[in-house]
Amino acid sequence: MKLQKITLGLLAGAVLAAPMAAPPASAEIFFPMLTYRTGPFAPGGTPIANGFRDWYKLLNARDGGIEGIKIQFEECEFGYNTAKGVECYERLKSRNPLIIAPFSTGLTYKLVPKAPIDKIPILSMGYGMSAAADGRYFPWVFNFPMTYWSQATGIIKYIGSELGGMKKLKGQKIGFIYLESSYGREPISIFKGLGKRFGYRLNTYSVPGKSMQDQRSQWRKIVRAREDWMIMWGWGAMNPTAIQRASEVGFPVNKFIGVWWSGSEADVVPNGKAAIGYRATTLHGTGTDFPVHLDILKYVYNGNLTKAKKNNFGEVLYNRALLNALAHTEATRYAIRKYGKNPTGSQVREGLENFNLTAARLKKLGLEGFTRPFRVSCANHEGNGQLRIQQWDGKKWNMVSGWITPMRALVRVEVEKAAIKEAAKFGYTKRANCK
Numbered sequence: 001m002k003l004q005k006i007t008l009g010l011l012a013g014a015v016l017a018a019p020m021a022a023p024p025a026s027a028e029i030f031f032p033m034l035t036y037r038t039g040p041f042a043p044g045g046t047p048i049a050n051g052f053r054d055w056y057k058l059l060n061a062r063d064g065g066i067e068g069i070k071i072q073f074e075e076c077e078f079g080y081n082t083a084k085g086v087e088c089y090e091r092l093k094s095r096n097p098l099i100i101a102p103f104s105t106g107l108t109y110k111l112v113p114k115a116p117i118d119k120i121p122i123l124s125m126g127y128g129m130s131a132a133a134d135g136r137y138f139p140w141v142f143n144f145p146m147t148y149w150s151q152a153t154g155i156i157k158y159i160g161s162e163l164g165g166m167k168k169l170k171g172q173k174i175g176f177i178y179l180e181s182s183y184g185r186e187p188i189s190i191f192k193g194l195g196k197r198f199g200y201r202l203n204t205y206s207v208p209g210k211s212m213q214d215q216r217s218q219w220r221k222i223v224r225a226r227e228d229w230m231i232m233w234g235w236g237a238m239n240p241t242a243i244q245r246a247s248e249v250g251f252p253v254n255k256f257i258g259v260w261w262s263g264s265e266a267d268v269v270p271n272g273k274a275a276i277g278y279r280a281t282t283l284h285g286t287g288t289d290f291p292v293h294l295d296i297l298k299y300v301y302n303g304n305l306t307k308a309k310k311n312n313f314g315e316v317l318y319n320r321a322l323l324n325a326l327a328h329t330e331a332t333r334y335a336i337r338k339y340g341k342n343p344t345g346s347q348v349r350e351g352l353e354n355f356n357l358t359a360a361r362l363k364k365l366g367l368e369g370f371t372r373p374f375r376v377s378c379a380n381h382e383g384n385g386q387l388r389i390q391q392w393d394g395k396k397w398n399m400v401s402g403w404i405t406p407m408r409a410l411v412r413v414e415v416e417k418a419a420i421k422e423a424a425k426f427g428y429t430k431r432a433n434c435k
Helices: 002-017 042-063 082-095 105-111 148-163 188-198 216-225 238-249 265-275 291-299 305-310 316-339 345-353 359-364 408-426
Strands: 029-035 071-077 173-179 201-207 229-233 256-258 279-282 388-392 397-399
Touching: 029 042, 029 082, 029 316, 042 071, 042 265, 042 291, 042 316, 071 082, 082 105, 148 188, 148 229, 148 256, 148 279, 148 408, 173 188, 173 216, 188 201, 188 408, 201 216, 216 238, 229 238, 238 256, 238 265, 291 305, 316 345
Parallel strands: 029 071, 173 201, 173 229, 229 256, 256 279
Antiparallel strands: 279 388, 388 397
C-alpha cells in the first residue's frame, strides 16, 4: 500500500511537472483596410471604406463570418499618401492579413515586391499595374475583372459605336485629361496605340495634384484644340472640377466619358444640372435594387435607411467596395473549405487564382445581375470581365450601354510584353505550367 501511494504520488508529480499541451490556435480571418477618409481624395475613399466595412459586418451578423469564422478588420488612414500607405501596411501585416487592397495605383506599385516575401496577395480590382494581369510572372497580384488597359479599349469601342462604327473614329479628335500620377498615366500607351490603329488623334492634358481644383489652363487648351470627345482618368476633387470646367467652356458633357473612378455621385452631384449627360464606365450595377442591400439595411443598420445613406449606401463606389470585399471573402472561403479553419495568405492567393464568380453564385449572394460572371486563371489574373457605360440624369446613374467586351487579344499582347519588362525589375521569372 505504501509503495502504491509513493508510485501514485510520483505519477501525479510527473503530470504536474510536464508542460501542458498548447491549446489549438483559434481560427482568425483578418482583413486590413487601407483607407483615406481625409484629404482631396476623401470623396472617393470614404464610400469605399464604408462599403468594405459594411460587407464584413453583414457577413459577421448574418452568417457568423465565413464558414463560421468571424471576420476581423482594422482601418488605417493614409490620406492617399503612398509613404503613409506603406507604413500602414507594415503595421498591419503583423496581424497576418490574408489579402491586401491598396486602393491606390502608386501604393500598389510599392507593395508588389513585398507580396511574395510577406505571402500576402494583392487585389487591385480594376486598377494598379496592368502588367500584373500576366499571372505567369506576377503570381501574387490580381487586377480582375478588368485592367485599365482593357477599360481603355472598351471606351474606344463605345465611342466608335456612338459614331456608327469603328471606321468612323478616323479623323476624330479625342482628348485625354488625367491626374498626373502613375494611375493617370497608366492607359496612355494603349490610347496612343489605338489612335494609330483607328486613325483618331489623341491629345493629353495632365492635371498636377496641386491644381486639381483649378484646371483652367487645361480646359483653355482643350477649347483651342476643338476636341470631339474627352476621356478622363481622374480621382477625388479632380473629377467634379473637370466636369464644372467642361460646362463653363461649353464642352458638351455628353461627349465626356470618365474612367470608373470618375463616375460616382461625388463627381456629379456638386455640379447640379451642369453634370447632366456626363458618362462613365462601370463594373457593376448602381443603386440599392439588389437583395444584398436589403440584408445590409437589416443586419448592419437595423433598418435605419437615413443612417445607411449617410454612409453612402448604394452609391457607385460603395457598391464597388462590396464587389471588392466579396472577392476577398470568396477567395478566403475557398481556402477554408480546402485547407481548414486557419487559412494563410498563400492559400487565399490560390483562391484568387481559381476565382470563378458564376451567375448562380451571384444570385446566392444577393447580387443577381449586379456584375457579369467572370473567372480568373493562373496565367490570366485580369479575368474575362466586361464593362458598361452609365450616364448621369441629374438624380441617378442610368445604364446606356450593354456589356462591352474589351479588345482582349490586343490587350493581352501588350500585357505579356509589359510583364516581361516589369518582372525583370524585380528579378521575377516565368512560372512553369501556368495556364
